[in-house]
Amino acid sequence: MPPPVFRFAPSPNGHLHLGHAYSALLNFDRAQETGGRLLLRIEDIDATRCRPEFEAAIYEDLAWLGIKWETPVRRQSEHLACYRAALDKLSALGLVYPAFESRAEIARLVATREADGPWPRDPDGAPLYPGNAKSLPYDERSRLIESGLPYALRLDMAAACRRVSGLSWNELGEGPAGERGLVTARPEAWGDVILARKETPTSYHLSVVVDDALQRVTEIVRGQDLFYASSVHRLLQTLLDLPEPAYRHHALILGVDGRKLSKSDRATGLRELRVAGRTPAGIRTSVGLG
CATH class of the missing domain: 3.40.50.620 (HUPs)
Incomplete structure:
Protein backbone atom coordinates (compact mmCIF):
# COMPACT_ATOMS: atom_id res chain seq x y z
CA MET A 1 0.00 0.00 0.00
CA HIS A 79 -1.33 24.39 -14.21
CA LEU A 80 -4.25 26.42 -15.51
CA ALA A 81 -4.76 23.94 -18.37
CA CYS A 82 -5.65 21.24 -15.80
CA TYR A 83 -8.44 23.37 -14.38
CA ARG A 84 -9.65 24.32 -17.84
CA ALA A 85 -9.93 20.61 -18.72
CA ALA A 86 -12.03 19.96 -15.60
CA LEU A 87 -14.23 22.95 -16.39
CA ASP A 88 -14.70 21.72 -19.94
CA LYS A 89 -15.81 18.32 -18.61
CA LEU A 90 -18.43 19.95 -16.40
CA SER A 91 -19.53 22.14 -19.30
CA ALA A 92 -19.94 19.07 -21.50
CA LEU A 93 -22.33 17.72 -18.87
CA GLY A 94 -24.42 20.88 -19.21
CA LEU A 95 -23.61 22.00 -15.67
CA VAL A 96 -21.89 25.35 -16.28
CA TYR A 97 -23.36 28.69 -17.35
CA PRO A 98 -22.05 32.28 -17.57
CA ALA A 99 -23.50 34.94 -15.27
CA PHE A 100 -22.86 38.58 -16.13
CA GLU A 101 -23.96 40.52 -13.05
CA SER A 102 -21.34 42.57 -11.22
CA ARG A 103 -20.97 42.26 -7.45
CA ALA A 104 -22.87 45.55 -7.06
CA GLU A 105 -25.69 44.28 -9.27
CA ILE A 106 -25.90 41.06 -7.26
CA ALA A 107 -26.12 43.08 -4.04
CA ARG A 108 -29.00 45.09 -5.51
CA LEU A 109 -30.78 41.92 -6.63
CA VAL A 110 -30.45 40.45 -3.15
CA ALA A 111 -31.84 43.64 -1.62
CA THR A 112 -34.81 43.45 -4.00
CA ARG A 113 -35.43 39.78 -3.14
CA GLU A 114 -35.27 40.55 0.58
CA ALA A 115 -38.16 42.97 0.26
CA ASP A 116 -40.28 39.81 0.32
CA GLY A 117 -38.38 38.15 3.17
CA PRO A 118 -34.88 36.88 4.04
CA TRP A 119 -32.85 35.70 1.07
CA PRO A 120 -30.99 32.38 1.64
CA ARG A 121 -27.31 32.47 2.44
CA ASP A 122 -24.54 29.90 2.13
CA PRO A 123 -22.73 28.40 5.15
CA ASP A 124 -20.22 31.28 5.03
CA GLY A 125 -23.04 33.82 5.27
CA ALA A 126 -22.89 35.09 1.68
CA PRO A 127 -26.21 35.38 -0.20
CA LEU A 128 -26.91 32.70 -2.78
CA TYR A 129 -26.77 33.81 -6.40
CA PRO A 130 -30.07 35.64 -7.07
CA GLY A 131 -29.83 36.20 -10.84
CA ASN A 132 -31.51 34.56 -13.81
CA ALA A 133 -28.48 34.05 -16.09
CA LYS A 134 -29.17 30.31 -16.15
CA SER A 135 -32.30 30.97 -18.22
CA LEU A 136 -30.64 33.18 -20.84
CA PRO A 137 -30.86 31.74 -24.37
CA TYR A 138 -27.62 30.43 -25.88
CA ASP A 139 -27.50 33.19 -28.49
CA GLU A 140 -27.86 35.88 -25.85
CA ARG A 141 -25.09 34.34 -23.75
CA SER A 142 -22.82 34.24 -26.78
CA ARG A 143 -23.60 37.86 -27.63
CA LEU A 144 -22.79 39.07 -24.14
CA ILE A 145 -19.53 37.10 -24.05
CA GLU A 146 -18.46 38.43 -27.45
CA SER A 147 -19.24 41.98 -26.32
CA GLY A 148 -16.39 41.68 -23.80
CA LEU A 149 -18.62 41.89 -20.74
CA PRO A 150 -17.06 40.36 -17.60
CA TYR A 151 -18.67 37.14 -16.44
CA ALA A 152 -18.44 34.34 -13.90
CA LEU A 153 -18.91 30.68 -14.83
CA ARG A 154 -21.28 29.15 -12.28
CA LEU A 155 -22.21 25.58 -11.47
CA ASP A 156 -25.86 24.75 -12.04
CA MET A 157 -26.23 23.31 -8.57
CA ALA A 158 -29.71 21.89 -9.01
CA ALA A 159 -28.73 20.04 -12.19
CA ALA A 160 -25.47 18.85 -10.61
CA CYS A 161 -27.25 17.47 -7.55
CA ARG A 162 -29.69 15.59 -9.75
CA ARG A 163 -26.76 13.64 -11.20
CA VAL A 164 -25.51 12.35 -7.84
CA SER A 165 -27.02 11.08 -4.62
CA GLY A 166 -25.92 9.97 -1.18
CA LEU A 167 -22.86 12.19 -1.02
CA SER A 168 -20.83 12.07 2.19
CA TRP A 169 -17.27 12.22 3.46
CA ASN A 170 -15.18 10.55 6.14
CA GLU A 171 -14.44 13.11 8.84
CA LEU A 172 -11.40 12.11 10.91
CA GLY A 173 -11.27 15.39 12.79
CA GLU A 174 -14.21 17.43 14.01
CA GLY A 175 -16.61 19.87 12.41
CA PRO A 176 -17.73 23.16 13.99
CA ALA A 177 -20.71 21.41 15.60
CA GLY A 178 -18.72 18.35 16.62
CA GLU A 179 -19.41 16.33 13.46
CA ARG A 180 -17.31 13.16 13.15
CA GLY A 181 -17.29 9.98 11.12
CA LEU A 182 -19.50 9.79 8.06
CA VAL A 183 -20.84 13.29 7.33
CA THR A 184 -23.66 13.88 4.88
CA ALA A 185 -22.70 16.39 2.17
CA ARG A 186 -25.21 19.15 1.41
CA PRO A 187 -23.79 21.04 -1.58
CA GLU A 188 -27.18 22.58 -2.38
CA ALA A 189 -26.66 24.89 0.61
CA TRP A 190 -24.08 26.78 -1.47
CA GLY A 191 -26.26 27.59 -4.47
CA ASP A 192 -24.71 28.13 -7.90
CA VAL A 193 -21.06 28.51 -6.85
CA ILE A 194 -18.50 30.19 -9.11
CA LEU A 195 -16.14 27.79 -10.87
CA ALA A 196 -14.17 30.33 -12.91
CA ARG A 197 -14.21 33.89 -14.19
CA LYS A 198 -13.55 35.43 -17.57
CA GLU A 199 -10.04 36.45 -16.53
CA THR A 200 -9.25 33.36 -14.42
CA PRO A 201 -10.09 29.85 -15.66
CA THR A 202 -10.61 28.42 -12.19
CA SER A 203 -11.75 29.10 -8.63
CA TYR A 204 -10.77 27.75 -5.23
CA HIS A 205 -13.45 25.05 -5.29
CA LEU A 206 -12.47 23.74 -8.71
CA SER A 207 -8.69 23.97 -8.41
CA VAL A 208 -8.49 22.40 -4.96
CA VAL A 209 -10.26 19.19 -5.98
CA VAL A 210 -8.24 18.92 -9.20
CA ASP A 211 -4.95 19.50 -7.39
CA ASP A 212 -5.71 17.06 -4.58
CA ALA A 213 -6.54 14.38 -7.13
CA LEU A 214 -3.51 14.99 -9.35
CA GLN A 215 -1.23 15.03 -6.31
CA ARG A 216 -2.89 11.87 -4.93
CA VAL A 217 -3.62 13.48 -1.57
CA THR A 218 -5.22 10.90 0.71
CA GLU A 219 -5.91 12.94 3.86
CA ILE A 220 -6.78 16.63 3.81
CA VAL A 221 -5.91 18.38 7.06
CA ARG A 222 -7.33 21.90 7.15
CA GLY A 223 -9.26 24.36 9.31
CA GLN A 224 -12.88 24.12 10.35
CA ASP A 225 -13.63 27.24 8.31
CA LEU A 226 -13.55 24.93 5.25
CA PHE A 227 -15.63 22.14 6.80
CA TYR A 228 -18.88 23.00 5.01
CA ALA A 229 -17.09 23.64 1.71
CA SER A 230 -16.29 19.92 1.72
CA SER A 231 -19.86 19.38 0.47
CA VAL A 232 -19.05 21.27 -2.74
CA HIS A 233 -15.73 19.47 -3.05
CA ARG A 234 -17.34 16.05 -2.73
CA LEU A 235 -19.87 17.00 -5.41
CA LEU A 236 -17.14 18.13 -7.82
CA GLN A 237 -15.03 15.05 -7.08
CA THR A 238 -17.96 12.83 -7.96
CA LEU A 239 -18.90 14.73 -11.13
CA LEU A 240 -15.29 14.68 -12.32
CA ASP A 241 -14.67 11.02 -11.36
CA LEU A 242 -11.92 12.00 -8.93
CA PRO A 243 -10.84 9.92 -5.90
CA GLU A 244 -12.32 10.65 -2.49
CA PRO A 245 -9.80 11.65 0.20
CA ALA A 246 -10.43 11.58 3.94
CA TYR A 247 -10.83 14.91 5.74
CA ARG A 248 -9.46 16.02 9.08
CA HIS A 249 -10.73 19.48 9.99
CA HIS A 250 -9.11 21.16 12.96
CA ALA A 251 -10.08 23.97 15.28
CA LEU A 252 -8.98 27.48 14.34
Missing part, protein backbone atom coordinates in the same frame (compact mmCIF):
# COMPACT_ATOMS: atom_id res chain seq x y z
CA PRO A 2 1.43 3.43 -0.90
CA PRO A 3 2.12 5.83 1.99
CA PRO A 4 -0.54 8.43 2.87
CA VAL A 5 -0.16 11.85 1.26
CA PHE A 6 -0.75 15.16 3.02
CA ARG A 7 -0.54 18.72 1.75
CA PHE A 8 -0.26 22.26 3.06
CA ALA A 9 -1.60 24.77 0.54
CA PRO A 10 -1.16 28.46 1.46
CA SER A 11 -1.83 31.44 -0.80
CA PRO A 12 1.08 33.90 -1.23
CA ASN A 13 -1.07 36.97 -0.62
CA GLY A 14 0.46 37.88 2.72
CA HIS A 15 2.72 36.56 5.46
CA LEU A 16 1.87 33.41 7.43
CA HIS A 17 0.43 33.72 10.94
CA LEU A 18 -0.07 31.36 13.88
CA GLY A 19 -3.13 29.79 12.28
CA HIS A 20 -1.08 28.80 9.24
CA ALA A 21 1.67 27.48 11.50
CA TYR A 22 -0.85 25.27 13.33
CA SER A 23 -2.23 23.76 10.11
CA ALA A 24 1.22 23.27 8.58
CA LEU A 25 2.55 21.61 11.73
CA LEU A 26 -0.47 19.31 11.96
CA ASN A 27 0.10 18.16 8.39
CA PHE A 28 3.81 17.70 9.01
CA ASP A 29 3.19 15.77 12.23
CA ARG A 30 0.61 13.51 10.56
CA ALA A 31 3.05 12.72 7.77
CA GLN A 32 5.75 11.90 10.32
CA GLU A 33 3.44 9.74 12.44
CA THR A 34 2.12 7.71 9.51
CA GLY A 35 5.29 7.43 7.43
CA GLY A 36 3.52 9.55 4.83
CA ARG A 37 4.53 12.25 2.39
CA LEU A 38 4.04 16.00 2.88
CA LEU A 39 3.50 18.17 -0.18
CA LEU A 40 3.53 21.95 -0.37
CA ARG A 41 1.21 23.63 -2.85
CA ILE A 42 1.19 27.35 -3.62
CA GLU A 43 -2.35 28.50 -4.39
CA ASP A 44 -1.53 31.56 -6.48
CA ILE A 45 -4.43 31.81 -8.93
CA ASP A 46 -5.28 35.35 -7.71
CA ALA A 47 -2.73 37.27 -9.76
CA THR A 48 -3.84 40.61 -8.33
CA ARG A 49 -2.95 39.73 -4.71
CA CYS A 50 -0.30 36.99 -4.87
CA ARG A 51 3.30 38.22 -4.91
CA PRO A 52 6.70 36.49 -5.26
CA GLU A 53 8.00 37.96 -2.01
CA PHE A 54 5.16 36.37 -0.06
CA GLU A 55 5.86 33.01 -1.69
CA ALA A 56 9.53 33.27 -0.73
CA ALA A 57 8.48 34.14 2.83
CA ILE A 58 6.31 31.00 3.00
CA TYR A 59 9.32 28.80 2.29
CA GLU A 60 11.41 30.69 4.83
CA ASP A 61 8.81 30.55 7.59
CA LEU A 62 8.06 26.84 7.12
CA ALA A 63 11.74 25.94 7.08
CA TRP A 64 12.24 27.96 10.27
CA LEU A 65 9.47 25.92 11.91
CA GLY A 66 11.40 22.76 11.02
CA ILE A 67 8.88 21.58 8.44
CA LYS A 68 10.19 19.56 5.50
CA TRP A 69 8.25 18.98 2.30
CA GLU A 70 8.77 17.25 -1.03
CA THR A 71 9.85 19.10 -4.13
CA PRO A 72 9.04 20.34 -6.66
CA VAL A 73 6.35 22.55 -5.18
CA ARG A 74 3.14 22.73 -7.21
CA ARG A 75 2.19 26.29 -8.13
CA GLN A 76 -1.39 26.61 -9.36
CA SER A 77 -0.55 29.39 -11.82
CA GLU A 78 1.54 26.87 -13.77
CA ILE A 253 -6.47 29.60 16.17
CA LEU A 254 -8.41 32.73 17.12
CA GLY A 255 -7.27 36.24 17.90
CA VAL A 256 -7.84 38.06 21.19
CA ASP A 257 -11.14 39.31 19.75
CA GLY A 258 -12.31 35.73 19.26
CA ARG A 259 -12.24 36.00 15.48
CA LYS A 260 -10.31 34.00 12.88
CA LEU A 261 -6.80 35.30 12.32
CA SER A 262 -6.05 37.24 9.13
CA LYS A 263 -2.80 37.92 7.32
CA SER A 264 -3.14 41.58 8.26
CA ASP A 265 -2.84 40.68 11.97
CA ARG A 266 0.84 41.40 12.47
CA ALA A 267 0.63 40.48 16.16
CA THR A 268 0.37 36.82 15.16
CA GLY A 269 2.62 36.94 12.08
CA LEU A 270 5.42 34.36 12.16
CA ARG A 271 7.99 36.84 10.91
CA GLU A 272 7.12 39.36 13.61
CA LEU A 273 7.13 36.67 16.29
CA ARG A 274 10.54 35.43 15.10
CA VAL A 275 11.99 38.94 15.25
CA ALA A 276 10.54 39.28 18.75
CA GLY A 277 12.59 36.24 19.83
CA ARG A 278 10.06 33.44 19.65
CA THR A 279 11.43 30.00 18.81
CA PRO A 280 9.91 27.17 16.77
CA ALA A 281 9.35 25.29 20.01
CA GLY A 282 7.61 28.35 21.41
CA ILE A 283 5.35 28.51 18.38
CA ARG A 284 4.41 24.85 18.88
CA THR A 285 3.51 25.61 22.48
CA SER A 286 1.46 28.66 21.42
CA VAL A 287 -0.74 26.55 19.14
CA GLY A 288 -1.13 23.68 21.59
CA LEU A 289 1.36 21.27 20.03
CA GLY A 290 4.20 21.71 22.51
